[in-house]
Amino acid sequence: MSNYLRAFVPGGCSFFTIDLLERRKSLLVDRIAILRKVLAMCIGAVAGAADHAFGSNPPYGLAGMRQVN
Template sequence: MSNYLRPHVAGACVFFTVGLANRRSDVLTREIAALRAAVRRTKAERPFVIEAWVVLPDHMHCVWTLPEGDHDFSTRWSVIKARFSRALPHTPRRASHEARREHGLWQRRFWEHHIRSEAGKRAAIRYCWINPVKHGLVERSEDWAYSSIHRDGPVDWP
């Protein structure tokens, strides 16, 4: 089994990419209410600040700031992924997924990057907001419904 070494920085600001196992699926946007409920419930139990978030059909990017004294983003992701998976109808699973008690919906890992500066944070937030344009889903970031740009983003940026 792989042993991933992740930084343990309490109160860190972290950029994440989390994807589905099937990169042709649209379940994240199709089942957005279940995803939002999973995030909301997890955030209530294990607080964190959402600096930015964008949900695309098959993956999502977000920037979180953890509370002072807390570095455990892995458990938060595990709980969010499990809650979302349990909210969906069961589908046939491979034996390896059953052995690990997985639904087979998600990629097993996620990508994270600790942000070390205010400029890095702004770049990560911008990346979240521009991602639907990059993937050809919309022409303007503001046109993508599943983005935090509607909460606090500028509407006059290129």
């Protein structure tokens, strides 16, 4: 893994990537409904592909995020 510089700025967003160890598996696509429901409470946005997903955290934490039932 690269050594990334992480700047912590009050009110700033953070972005992340989720990778599958076995890149040929389609687990993220097969289970996208579950992934969206679980991440909806703490993640501002998610974009999924067959072998990886990108996401961003909301700028002010969980304040103002919608609740998922």
